[in-house]
Amino acid sequence: MMGYAEAQKAYKLYDLEHQKMVTSVQVEFRENEFPGVRTPIDEYLVTHDDDDDDDEELTQGEPVDTKPTSTPVTTSQPRMAPPSHFKPGKRVTSTPTPRGMSTQAHFYPDSIVDGAVGGRPLSALTPPATSRRDTMMTMDEFNSPPSDYRGMALRDRNKIRVPARFDGESARRSNTKQVANVIRDLDAATGRDRANAATEVELGATMTVDGVEYACSALPTMDDIPQSHHEAMRSPDRAEWAKAEELELKQLRDAGTWKLVDLPTGRKSIGSRWTYAKKTNSAGEVIRHKARLVCKGYSQVEGVDYTDTYSPVVKMGTIRACAAFVVSKDYVIVQADADTAFVQAKMEEGVLLYVDQPPGHGDGTSRVMLLIKALYGLKQAALAWFEHCRKILMSISFHPSAYDPCLYMRESEGDLEMLSTYVDDFLVMTKTTAAAEKILDQLESKIKLKRQGKAAYFLGIKIDYQDKVLTMNQAAYARKVLDRFGMTDCHGYATPEVDDREDLWHDDQQPSTDQLTYRSITGSLMYLMVCTRPDIAHAVQRLSRHLHDPREPHMVGAKRILRYIKSTLDHGLIFRASNCELVGYSDASWANRDGRRSTTGFICFVSGGAVSWKSARQRVVALSTCEAEYIALVEMAKEVVWLRGLLQEMGVDQQVPTITWCDNKSAIATAEGSGVSERSKHMDVRLHYVRQLIRGKAIDVRHVRTTDQLADILTKVSTRDAISKFKTAAMTVGTPSETSRNVPKTGQLEAASPSRPT
Numbered sequence: 001m002m003g004y005a006e007a008q009k010a011y012k013l014y015d016l017e018h019q020k021m022v023t024s025v026q027v028e029f030r031e032n033e034f035p036g037v038r039t040p041i042d043e044y045l046v047t048h049d050d051d052d053d054d055d056e057e058l059t060q061g062e063p064v065d066t067k068p069t070s071t072p073v074t075t076s077q078p079r080m081a082p083p084s085h086f087k088p089g090k091r092v093t094s095t096p097t098p099r100g101m102s103t104q105a106h107f108y109p110d111s112i113v114d115g116a117v118g119g120r121p122l123s124a125l126t127p128p129a130t131s132r133r134d135t136m137m138t139m140d141e142f143n144s145p146p147s148d149y150r151g152m153a154l155r156d157r158n159k160i161r162v163p164a165r166f167d168g169e170s171a172r173r174s175n176t177k178q179v180a181n182v183i184r185d186l187d188a189a190t191g192r193d194r195a196n197a198a199t200e201v202e203l204g205a206t207m208t209v210d211g212v213e214y215a216c217s218a219l220p221t222m223d224d225i226p227q228s229h230h231e232a233m234r235s236p237d238r239a240e241w242a243k244a245e246e247l248e249l250k251q252l253r254d255a256g257t258w259k260l261v262d263l264p265t266g267r268k269s270i271g272s273r274w275t276y277a278k279k280t281n282s283a284g285e286v287i288r289h290k291a292r293l294v295c296k297g298y299s300q301v302e303g304v305d306y307t308d309t310y311s312p313v314v315k316m317g318t319i320r321a322c323a324a325f326v327v328s329k330d331y332v333i334v335q336a337d338a339d340t341a342f343v344q345a346k347m348e349e350g351v352l353l354y355v356d357q358p359p360g361h362g363d364g365t366s367r368v369m370l371l372i373k374a375l376y377g378l379k380q381a382a383l384a385w386f387e388h389c390r391k392i393l394m395s396i397s398f399h400p401s402a403y404d405p406c407l408y409m410r411e412s413e414g415d416l417e418m419l420s421t422y423v424d425d426f427l428v429m430t431k432t433t434a435a436a437e438k439i440l441d442q443l444e445s446k447i448k449l450k451r452q453g454k455a456a457y458f459l460g461i462k463i464d465y466q467d468k469v470l471t472m473n474q475a476a477y478a479r480k481v482l483d484r485f486g487m488t489d490c491h492g493y494a495t496p497e498v499d500d501r502e503d504l505w506h507d508d509q510q511p512s513t514d515q516l517t518y519r520s521i522t523g524s525l526m527y528l529m530v531c532t533r534p535d536i537a538h539a540v541q542r543l544s545r546h547l548h549d550p551r552e553p554h555m556v557g558a559k560r561i562l563r564y565i566k567s568t569l570d571h572g573l574i575f576r577a578s579n580c581e582l583v584g585y586s587d588a589s590w591a592n593r594d595g596r597r598s599t600t601g602f603i604c605f606v607s608g609g610a611v612s613w614k615s616a617r618q619r620v621v622a623l624s625t626c627e628a629e630y631i632a633l634v635e636m637a638k639e640v641v642w643l644r645g646l647l648q649e650m651g652v653d654q655q656v657p658t659i660t661w662c663d664n665k666s667a668i669a670t671a672e673g674s675g676v677s678e679r680s681k682h683m684d685v686r687l688h689y690v691r692q693l694i695r696g697k698a699i700d701v702r703h704v705r706t707t708d709q710l711a712d713i714l715t716k717v718s719t720r721d722a723i724s725k726f727k728t729a730a731m732t733v734g735t736p737s738e739t740s741r742n743v744p745k746t747g748q749l750e751a752a753s754p755s756r757p758t
Helices: 040-044 139-143 169-173 176-190 238-254 316-329 381-395 433-444 475-484 515-531 534-544 552-567 625-649 665-672 685-695 720-730 746-751
Strands: 011-015 020-024 206-209 212-215 258-261 272-280 286-295 332-338 368-371 407-412 415-422 425-430 449-454 461-466 469-473 571-576 582-589 599-606 609-617 658-662 699-703
Touching: 238 272, 238 286, 316 332, 316 415, 316 425, 316 461, 316 469, 316 571, 316 599, 316 609, 316 625, 332 433, 381 415, 415 433, 425 433, 433 449, 461 475, 475 515, 475 552, 515 534, 515 552, 534 552, 534 599, 534 609, 534 720, 571 609, 582 625, 599 625, 609 625, 625 658, 625 665, 625 685, 625 699, 665 685, 665 699, 685 699
Parallel strands: 582 658, 658 699
Antiparallel strands: 011 020, 206 212, 258 368, 272 286, 332 425, 332 449, 407 415, 415 425, 461 469, 469 571, 582 599, 599 609
């Protein structure tokens, strides 16, 4: 093991057989078994196994060597064990030898160093002759010390019996000269001084790096970023790291983060450590060294050090709904973020947390830090920051939305002002830029802020707002994903899925694939889908079903989506100025092959832009297409109710029912009817929920042709034409100035279906 992977939650390993670096989470640590380590008494005690070892004897007058001789020579005196008072001296490590030869480290008395014994070179020593039969020892002979053990010459055993469970594995790990070469290559690449590192190590031996002894089976990582204060102070950049630590401590002390106290009896302190990072510019040049003091929150005890830890963030659907509102009202969007956010939040009253003093910066006493404000790493730090922000925003007349606790609103001079929070990132939406700056001035008097001006990038989403058109895309993030998985130069595809491999997707006999890579790809694609890419929603939810045991066809499917992303990098969402009307589409694919559960798909539009969508398998098995479509209608109805409430808080009138489009007439009849049929008598709660919404004038369910159903691609593997039609209606390419085709307005969306009756 070479350490931890830089960009993954996995171990970094060196494959000696294929001579390459690999990462894996499937690592087994055998902490109580050391197959390569032998004790001094094992080295001196002459034992024999059942194999024929006669060809291992040493010849007269030849230097001690581990190579076997071709001519067996007998000796006349028995070999003895070391005396009971034997004390091992220096450890001499042999160089790696061919397969089958011994690779064990030897322990010699203190007088045997540097190839000499008692002033005589080892090559001058000759072992006494003996026969194989004479090597048998009695217990009396074993317990009695020899008269002079200094004249004994020891040899390696030519054959080592390895336990079956380590056969092959230990042989690969014992080839440590290649590992040492890798270490030297890493040193040369990073410019690190490893003069104290061992050049050749063996399994069971030790090597010293930066004053720390490591077993050769767990070699240290050679990352350029230090992992501890001790390592930072021994690195070539120690001066920069020291300055970064001092700057961090100064900021924390100025903020009154803690006070030094004696640790109360019966309490345990929480450990602290330093984390480091190098900030680079667009050219990859290091512009700043950064150090941060954090707590070891994993050692906190629930009920003693913390109770609740949940901290909400603004929903993506809320951000998109706000974008639609901003465009319809011609508002401005300004962005800011908090500087050292968590340490600005005060600890909950009555909670006493004691933390060890910073490594390398203690005052020489046993005192600990009693936290007055939150510190990074604490389990409740995010919650403390959320409560801190909430109190400050409410003090300046903002109130949280009933539909999203991270969206705050207030009225000022007859205009609605909104502010959303995602941990330490803020979006301010007001009628004028001056009004936004006034809000930031009020916040800056209570919170350390970094103003970033007009919103451009928020959570990896590029926001381009001009000429009453707002676009959102993740082209930069998508490029990073492609680069991360080696797909930058791949061939693009026009669709994210193909249906001709369906049999392979459900074949358990297909070979397994790398779980870590598959899960990483799926997670990366999921963030794209959740934020700005509804066109890959169905493909990503199919990948998510196989995270526990991905096979080769699933990996092919994941890479297929990456190839589709490659050809659609600049695709995203677009919002145009309109009356901010809400429209929804729902669809279902009945009785899928896997478990016979149906797939729900729905998408909602505001100001002509998609604000909410979903593609998921239904939790119950639908007994008919009518029931499957009705379940999908229920899911969309719940989302419509939430969006209507959110828009109502923004001042958008919701007196008119929201049109929801469905392509199944039976489901529509079931929703609008008052009777119970054979197909619907078991639906119970779902049946009455939708009917209540229809009677309450919250939704108006309409029929749409299947060819015009925009939610169709969220329920099944779609063709090129279906994908193209969906993107034409719901998405865009590039920025507003680059967009050659535009998303239709709400009225145009309805043009594909029967118009609303007057």
